[in-house]
Amino acid sequence: MIERTPILDIVTQLILLLGLVIALVPLWLVVVAASLNLQEVNTSPLPLLPGSHLIENLVSVWQRGDLGWKLFNSMLVATLVAAGKVFIAALTAFAIVFFRWPLRMLAFWAIFVTLMLPLEVRIVPTYAVAANALGPLQTILEVTGLARLWQLATGVELALEWNLLNSYTGLVLPLVATATGTFLYRQYFLTIPDELVEAARMDGAGPLRFFRDILLPLSRTNMAALATIMFLYAWNQYLWPLLVTTDRANYGTAVMQLRQLIPSMFSEPEWNIAMAGTLIVMAPPLLVVMLMQRWFVRGLVATEK
Amino acid sequence: MDKRAWFRNTPLALALAAPQLLLVLLFFYWPSGAALYWAFTLEQPWGGGNVFVGLENFRTIFGDPLYWNSVGRSVVFALASTLLAMTLGMLLALAVDRRLKGHAGFRWALIWPYAIAAPAAGLAFRFLLSPEAGMIAYLNHSFPGLWNPIVNGWQAMLLIILAYSWKYVAYNFLFLLAGLQSIPKSVIEAAAMDGARPLRRMWDLQLPLLTPTIFFLLVVNLTDSFVDSFGIVDLTTEGGPNKATELLVYKIYFDGFKGLDYSGAAAQSIILMILVIALTFIQFRFVERRIHYS
Numbered sequence A: 001m002i003e004r005t006p007i008l009d010i011v012t013q014l015i016l017l018l019g020l021v022i023a024l025v026p027l028w029l030v031v032v033a034a035s036l037n038l039q040e041v042n043t044s045p046l047p048l049l050p051g052s053h054l055i056e057n058l059v060s061v062w063q064r065g066d067l068g069w070k071l072f073n074s075m076l077v078a079t080l081v082a083a084g085k086v087f088i089a090a091l092t093a094f095a096i097v098f099f100r101w102p103l104r105m106l107a108f109w110a111i112f113v114t115l116m117l118p119l120e121v122r123i124v125p126t127y128a129v130a131a132n133a134l135g136p137l138q139t140i141l142e143v144t145g146l147a148r149l150w151q152l153a154t155g156v157e158l159a160l161e162w163n164l165l166n167s168y169t170g171l172v173l174p175l176v177a178t179a180t181g182t183f184l185y186r187q188y189f190l191t192i193p194d195e196l197v198e199a200a201r202m203d204g205a206g207p208l209r210f211f212r213d214i215l216l217p218l219s220r221t222n223m224a225a226l227a228t229i230m231f232l233y234a235w236n237q238y239l240w241p242l243l244v245t246t247d248r249a250n251y252g253t254a255v256m257q258l259r260q261l262i263p264s265m266f267s268e269p270e271w272n273i274a275m276a277g278t279l280i281v282m283a284p285p286l287l288v289v290m291l292m293q294r295w296f297v298r299g300l301v302a303t304e305k
Numbered sequence B: 001m002d003k004r005a006w007f008r009n010t011p012l013a014l015a016l017a018a019p020q021l022l023l024v025l026l027f028f029y030w031p032s033g034a035a036l037y038w039a040f041t042l043e044q045p046w047g048g049g050n051v052f053v054g055l056e057n058f059r060t061i062f063g064d065p066l067y068w069n070s071v072g073r074s075v076v077f078a079l080a081s082t083l084l085a086m087t088l089g090m091l092l093a094l095a096v097d098r099r100l101k102g103h104a105g106f107r108w109a110l111i112w113p114y115a116i117a118a119p120a121a122g123l124a125f126r127f128l129l130s131p132e133a134g135m136i137a138y139l140n141h142s143f144p145g146l147w148n149p150i151v152n153g154w155q156a157m158l159l160i161i162l163a164y165s166w167k168y169v170a171y172n173f174l175f176l177l178a179g180l181q182s183i184p185k186s187v188i189e190a191a192a193m194d195g196a197r198p199l200r201r202m203w204d205l206q207l208p209l210l211t212p213t214i215f216f217l218l219v220v221n222l223t224d225s226f227v228d229s230f231g232i233v234d235l236t237t238e239g240g241p242n243k244a245t246e247l248l249v250y251k252i253y254f255d256g257f258k259g260l261d262y263s264g265a266a267a268q269s270i271i272l273m274i275l276v277i278a279l280t281f282i283q284f285r286f287v288e289r290r291i292h293y294s
Helices: A006-034 A054-064 A067-098 A104-115 A119-131 A135-144 A146-154 A168-176 A182-190 A194-202 A207-218 A220-235 A239-244 A254-261 A271-291 A293-304 B010-039 B056-062 B065-097 B103-110 B118-128 B153-181 B185-193 B198-209 B211-227 B230-236 B248-258 B262-288
Strands: B041-043 B050-052
Touching: A006 A054, A006 A271, A006 B065, A006 B103, A006 B118, A006 B153, A054 A067, A054 A271, A067 A104, A067 A168, A067 A182, A067 A207, A067 A220, A067 A254, A067 A271, A067 B010, A104 A182, A104 B010, A119 A135, A119 A168, A119 A239, A119 B010, A119 B211, A119 B248, A119 B262, A135 A146, A135 B010, A168 A220, A168 A239, A168 B010, A182 A220, A182 A293, A194 A207, A207 A220, A220 A271, A220 A293, A239 A254, A239 B248, A254 A271, A254 B118, A254 B230, A271 A293, A271 B118, A293 B153, B010 B041, B010 B262, B041 B262, B056 B262, B065 B103, B065 B153, B065 B198, B065 B211, B065 B248, B103 B153, B118 B153, B118 B230, B153 B211, B153 B230, B185 B198, B198 B211, B211 B248, B211 B262, B230 B248, B248 B262
Parallel strands: none
Antiparallel strands: B041 B050
């Protein structure tokens, strides 16, 4: 379609440039600030070109914030969340779409409803569960009287405890317990032709074989998209890791560490160090979006709609 | 949704679904139930468990001016950031969708801010808009005290709105562009044949066809402004000055974990849950009746 719209084209380009400025200037200024020395970073307005202290500041914040270890923690947690989600959601969707069993629809809705309430709005009671993941079972046993029965039978008081605070399990599991992904797989599995299932069965493939050799290879694109989006989601978590880890030295994540970089009122405002830290913490997800944008966009559009 | 061909093996199906069901029960249903329990009970000051107090906790909250302050601030934050992020995202999506030279590059880079963690964006904006350093502090040399989000509540609010919207412009842009590109070319071309110029087509064709996406985004933006704002507030204003930026989730966190008022925090969580569920419900109702144009 060929149309001559010179004025509108100029306006369009201007809007795009403005958008680009809004999107990229803050990122650029973080890089600039991270490359200045203490005195330069506290002049206003900031210079628009980087200084010569970038490496020095990065090294300094890396050591001060123990970022090597924190980045490792973030990487581990984000990878576990992504892998766990990709795997568990596939299993569930498989069970819901390709099997008939009682309460199947109830299970589907029970999982689907969790989309409604993000972790943040039920943060206080979820924390209580993490403090003792067997607490719910204990309560159930007490209420039903089974705990008393146990005490009478064995003479030992029943006290189940499984503390998830300050553990990778605690950082990971609550983030995996959502419906994101299950729904994505379900929608996809529903489009798989019945003939494929019939053919597989005729060839003597059982359900697990069908899942492993046919369904999973077919779902590769979905898995990549889901993994990308869950990785970013987990990497960028802040409130949950803040609560569940009191032992910050060992289990703190990179994003949590940003809090330590805010210049205090009573010392020199080392914004160059703070921005160097920001740069390091935001680099991995930024790289994912820059290099794997196709998967990221696909995952985002597919999981949220 | 039923398939014609399926497997008949109930134990296996249960085993496959079990991990997720267990996780959901443990980390979703139990905590939600616990929130209800706490919201309607109160812990005894000298131990001895919780006693049922009915709506007492809710009465306390609704009678607390600090709570209403937090509600008001959250509403201002939600509406302003949603409006800002939606308008900009829409403008950019329409512009990229015109597919002028270089649009692929713009599309690529305009999404970047969404990758940044909210706390990182918060810290960056705290510096860039700080009253002593950064980008606009020099205004304070000429007009002392003009900009200081550390003492001025509304400026602090503006600061968190800007930091938050910055991230969500990218998010809205991405979805709106996907929506625009799913409109069949033939529809646009037919309108062009009828003599509709680009602006007319945007207004009369693309925007109306985009209503489902817009509506979806409105709901997500509002919900996320309650949920995803914690990191930004905690890294920029910490709820201050004088509680001017104490949004709902931030207040729940403070009452629950710093004030150790579990019942009060749980009651506030319940109210927030109802709000989020209502928003989601509206969205589902709308999505069901959404326009199909493929």
